[in-house]
Amino acid sequence: MLLEALGAAVLGLALSGLAVRALARRLPAAWTVLVSGVAGALFGAYLTHFALGPGHHTLTATLVGAVLVSAVVLSLLLRPAAGAGRAARRAPFSLPSGG
Numbered sequence: 001m002l003l004e005a006l007g008a009a010v011l012g013l014a015l016s017g018l019a020v021r022a023l024a025r026r027l028p029a030a031w032t033v034l035v036s037g038v039a040g041a042l043f044g045a046y047l048t049h050f051a052l053g054p055g056h057h058t059l060t061a062t063l064v065g066a067v068l069v070s071a072v073v074l075s076l077l078l079r080p081a082a083g084a085g086r087a088a089r090r091a092p093f094s095l096p097s098g099g
Helices: 002-022 030-052 059-076
Strands: none
């Protein structure tokens, strides 16, 4: 269990570090991204370990689950790209005017 947690934390740190280097402009502060990546990986390892049940604990499956959940958490931190040429927003539930 300790090896799974340590491996998940290292993989989460590596994944979030890669995200900071590649997508620095679209992410919040680097510290936030690094902490979120590690926390997501640890939660993913716990969730995968729990979902597999007793007798089916494999290190590979747990680490894959950790990386997947960490990637999902990091994707939630992404902001839209600058200058994405979006159309003007209307108020919610408004009808287009004919004029």
